[in-house]
Amino acid sequence: MSGLLAVGSRLLAYRSTEYIKDIGTPARWKAVEADWQAGKTRLKESGAYEPAVFLDRDGTLNIEKGHLRRPEDLELLPGVGSALRSLRQAGFRLIVLTNQPVIARGEATESEVAAIHQRLEWELGKEGAYLDAIYICPHHPDRGFPQERPELKTQCDCRKPGTGLFEQACRDLGIDAANSWMVGDQNSDIEMAGRAGLRSVLFRTGGAERDGQFRAAPDLVADDIASAARVITQHRELIAQ
Numbered sequence: 622m623s624g625l626l627a628v629g630s631r632l633l634a635y636r637s638t639e640y641i642k643d644i645g646t647p648a649r650w651k652a653v654e655a656d657w658q659a660g661k662t663r664l665k666e667s668g669a670y671e672p673a674v675f676l677d678r679d680g681t682l683n684i685e686k687g688h689l690r691r692p693e694d695l696e697l698l699p700g701v702g703s704a705l706r707s708l709r710q711a712g713f714r715l716i717v718l719t720n721q722p723v724i725a726r727g728e729a730t731e732s733e734v735a736a737i738h739q740r741l742e743w744e745l746g747k748e749g750a751y752l753d754a755i756y757i758c759p760h761h762p763d764r765g766f767p768q769e770r771p772e773l774k775t776q777c778d779c780r781k782p783g784t785g786l787f788e789q790a791c792r793d794l795g796i797d798a799a800n801s802w803m804v805g806d807q808n809s810d811i812e813m814a815g816r817a818g819l820r821s822v823l824f825r826t827g828g829a830e831r832d833g834q835f836r837a838a839p840d841l842v843a844d845d846i847a848s849a850a851r852v853i854t855q856h857r858e859l860i861a862q
């Protein structure tokens with residue numbers, strides 16, 4: 622691939638949710654053969670709904686460092702790659718829902734936030750994990766910041782605990798909300814889950830006490846994403862039986 626790029630070829634890529642596996646070793650070939658026989662390689666029916674795990678960003682996927690300014694400051698939390706791989710393996714789509722009021726406050730542009738998300742996807746990719754989509758709320762309700770962008774200073778319905786980002790993801794990706802989860806470290810994540818009818822996991826490590834404007838109860842409290850992923854996949858196995 623790098624050879625093609627070196628001679629100036631154009632490389633195109635697209636996201637796919639269909640069955641794609643490397644069959645470069647006898648063991649992998651055998652695994653794919655088993656999937657074939659079990660019917661797992663059939664093309665997905667169009668319009669088939671799939672469950673998702675919706676994920677908060679800071680404090681859930683990457684280390685919370687206040688206002689993250691530079692892509693190189695983004696650092697994944699330990700165990701995130703393998704947790705996302707196991708959720709994917711269990712049949713969940715993985716979708717980030719993040720409030721980024723820094724855009725409304727004029728502290729970061731859309732393209733700076735996009736660069737941080739490229740870094741996030743790159744770091745996940747190195748661990749063999751990937752996201753289906755990242756949805757951002759750029760709004761903020763309170764005025765009075767020196768660099769603020771008045772057009773984004775609105776009461777929107779997408780800032781969590783609003784459900785706008787979740788609803789957009791359901792429209793875009795065909796999500797089976799009844800079997801989906803929200804995972805986050807803030808009360809606003811859990812409150813959003815409650816409004817959207819999602820099951821939820823709250824991390825003990827987060828600012829849930831700090832941002833206590835909402836008092837929604839999570840279905841589960843976990844220490845880290847590895848244990849959250851374990852419980853979610855076990856629950857899925859249970860309901861599949």
Ligand SMILES: [Zn+2]
Binds near residue numbers: 759778
């Ligand atoms: Zn918004």
